[in-house]
Amino acid sequence: MRLKIALSKGRILDQVLPVFERAGLELAEHPDDSRKLVIPVKSSPISVVIVRATDAPTYVRLGAADLGIVGKDVLMETGGSDLYELYDTGLARCRLSLAQLSNLPATGKPVLGKIKVATKYEKISREYFASKGIQCEIIKLYGSMELAPHAGLCDRIIDLVDSGSTLKANNLIETETIAHISARLVANKVSYKLKREQLMPLIDRLKRAIV
Ligand code: ADP
Ligand code: MG
Numbered sequence: 001m002r003l004k005i006a007l008s009k010g011r012i013l014d015q016v017l018p019v020f021e022r023a024g025l026e027l028a029e030h031p032d033d034s035r036k037l038v039i040p041v042k043s044s045p046i047s048v049v050i051v052r053a054t055d056a057p058t059y060v061r062l063g064a065a066d067l068g069i070v071g072k073d074v075l076m077e078t079g080g081s082d083l084y085e086l087y088d089t090g091l092a093r094c095r096l097s098l099a100q101l102s103n104l105p106a107t108g109k110p111v112l113g114k115i116k117v118a119t120k121y122e123k124i125s126r127e128y129f130a131s132k133g134i135q136c137e138i139i140k141l142y143g144s145m146e147l148a149p150h151a152g153l154c155d156r157i158i159d160l161v162d163s164g165s166t167l168k169a170n171n172l173i174e175t176e177t178i179a180h181i182s183a184r185l186v187a188n189k190v191s192y193k194l195k196r197e198q199l200m201p202l203i204d205r206l207k208r209a210i211v
Helices: 011-022 053-061 072-077 122-132 165-169 189-194 196-210
Strands: 003-008 038-040 046-051 067-071 084-088 094-101 115-119 136-140 156-161 172-181 183-187
Touching: 003 011, 003 053, 003 196, 011 067, 011 183, 011 196, 046 053, 053 067, 053 072, 053 183, 067 072, 067 196, 072 122, 072 172, 072 183, 084 196, 115 122, 122 136, 122 156, 122 172, 156 172, 165 172, 183 189, 183 196, 189 196
Parallel strands: 003 046, 003 067, 115 136, 115 156
Antiparallel strands: 038 046, 067 183, 084 183, 094 156, 094 172
16 A cells, blocks of 8 residues: 655645655655646655645545645644644744734733634634633635735734734734644554554654754
8 A cells, every 4th residue: 555645735845845855755746847636756655645735634634645744723723633743843834923903902901892803714713812811703714814904804813924024014013923833744543553664664764854
């Protein structure tokens, strides 16, 4: 049986490909040049499956992939259960933050009426405000959160921040870090038991290529 590794498209894939190279895992085709979503690793019984970041945990959880490299943000939002989080790769580091238009009072102080927050991360946001005892309306968006306050959709956003330059360019200030995010190596629970002998050397090889 070929081992399958689900890789999140985008930033994670960009940072994982050099790690694969250092680990001596050469893809038969470059994902950018290929329309294939399942790409074999040369001279090795491994394939990578290139998927949407938010779909990666589903592939691993249901056993369509034995391993996955997935953002902690996605794991937190999908509950993170039903798979093993094996290792923090330290790749694709960023933070999940609360940001607001620069002329608003901070959420820590009493706010009149409900605050309105736009985010991709509905579950994390709901839990965050519940833990603070702050009433809020969560508005689910799929992209470009930083534009929403300017269109009058909301007054705050919860989104990933790296350098902070996108926030700054949109007149938003970061008021709180909700979580530190990085890409995690995860495993399907059944694979981890039944394919242990095959998986362990591969996991070690990847870990060594990261540090
Ligand atoms: P998409 O826009 O399709 O979600 P991204 O490449 O933006 O794809 O995000 C995929 C994953 O990469 C996220 O789930 C997160 O873990 C990580 N990521 C996103 N934005 C950043 C960032 N600014 N810095 C570092 N990692 C990020
Ligand atoms: Mg993005």
